[in-house]
Amino acid sequence: MAKEPRTARRERIGRPAAGQGGKPPHGGPRDLVDGPLPAPLRAGSEAIQAALLGWFKRVGRDLPWRRGTDPYRTWISEVMLQQTQVDRVVDFFLRFMERFPTVTQLAAAPEADVLRAWEGLGYYRRARQLHAAAKRIVADHGGRLPDTAAGLRELPGIGRYTAGAIASIAFDRPEPIVEANSRRVLARLAAHAAPLIGTTGDGPIWEIATALLPARRAGLWNQALMDLGAMICTPRNPLCPRCPLADHCLALATGRVGAIPAATPRRTVIELEETAVVVRRGSKVLVVRRGAGEWWEGLWDFPRLPAAEILAPLGCGRRRVVGHCTYSVTHHRVAVTVSVCAASRQGLRRDDLEWVDGESLGALAMTAPGRRIAALSRGAGVAGGRGAGAPRPRRG
Numbered sequence: 001m002a003k004e005p006r007t008a009r010r011e012r013i014g015r016p017a018a019g020q021g022g023k024p025p026h027g028g029p030r031d032l033v034d035g036p037l038p039a040p041l042r043a044g045s046e047a048i049q050a051a052l053l054g055w056f057k058r059v060g061r062d063l064p065w066r067r068g069t070d071p072y073r074t075w076i077s078e079v080m081l082q083q084t085q086v087d088r089v090v091d092f093f094l095r096f097m098e099r100f101p102t103v104t105q106l107a108a109a110p111e112a113d114v115l116r117a118w119e120g121l122g123y124y125r126r127a128r129q130l131h132a133a134a135k136r137i138v139a140d141h142g143g144r145l146p147d148t149a150a151g152l153r154e155l156p157g158i159g160r161y162t163a164g165a166i167a168s169i170a171f172d173r174p175e176p177i178v179e180a181n182s183r184r185v186l187a188r189l190a191a192h193a194a195p196l197i198g199t200t201g202d203g204p205i206w207e208i209a210t211a212l213l214p215a216r217r218a219g220l221w222n223q224a225l226m227d228l229g230a231m232i233c234t235p236r237n238p239l240c241p242r243c244p245l246a247d248h249c250l251a252l253a254t255g256r257v258g259a260i261p262a263a264t265p266r267r268t269v270i271e272l273e274e275t276a277v278v279v280r281r282g283s284k285v286l287v288v289r290r291g292a293g294e295w296w297e298g299l300w301d302f303p304r305l306p307a308a309e310i311l312a313p314l315g316c317g318r319r320r321v322v323g324h325c326t327y328s329v330t331h332h333r334v335a336v337t338v339s340v341c342a343a344s345r346q347g348l349r350r351d352d353l354e355w356v357d358g359e360s361l362g363a364l365a366m367t368a369p370g371r372r373i374a375a376l377s378r379g380a381g382v383a384g385g386r387g388a389g390a391p392r393p394r395r396g
């Protein structure tokens, strides 16, 4: 992303538009749609910045990755926060930092260890890209994260939002961000009523974010926007009377808070059914690694029927159903029937198949459904007994 000259940005945010200087805070309808930043917000941008930064200083959330400005910690937290709620991320973040305290240690770790540490956060592609980016940072940047948004975007898995977050928070670069919370705040503040679907729909919000960005303390500003969206300007029932931006908010002034952002159509949930097979041989069970293009690529799971190419060479006997479970992934809800059978032969040797005992099963990087299937089969006296399906013990 090309950076704007700082002087140009100051002019846009700091001064009322020509002819608007003496207007009241909320003008006529044209003011609400003229340019990326409606005139009342242009006129009040410095007051908006001061009000939000003051509020953030008083009540901003105390989160572990905010203690200091280590770019590595900022990066890890931002990647974890994509698609995952803050409350859930805190424990994962602390464990991950204990396991991989530096980018060098992350780069040197086997991918399986990184995936194992990521287990429970979902969206494993993020973990793979994080690992790949760590290797690039060590190999090409001497173990230091690039300090510009453009440099950061060269790394795997770092897009416009993450680059802006790291550059502004860790390096105090004047870069905007747009994510779920700040998107909602900015849309309401500017009374931007168009649907915000995908990157195209986000375009005007990025322009508003850029135009409102303070020239200094952009990292604090960005975090303040996110906190305001999480704590005050919530999707439903926002706490407008307690909002530091209430005097400037065009959605509030025009009675459209409930209508902004415009609702996006929900994707239809697709119901699927599948049968998992826990194949037992002595004290061990068979696991299969998910292949390229599958959900949870690279993680271990149990075979699903028909799987004739796996089960036939093993000489599996009759299957017995031991339980049922469900899981959701993207917009699919999957009902799983869990069955067990005994293998009479060793069967194939393939890189994506392993015979594991209970202890090893607990230590594998495994899919979330795989863990549930392991727990169900353990309850039925299968899956290797003690330790199967259990998370690896935490250190310390």
Ligand code: SF4
Pocket: 185, 188, 189, 232, 233, 234, 238, 239, 240, 243, 244, 245, 246, 249, 250, 251, 252, 257
């Ligand atoms: S006044 Fe209400 S709608 Fe406007 S930014 Fe504040 S909380 Fe959100």
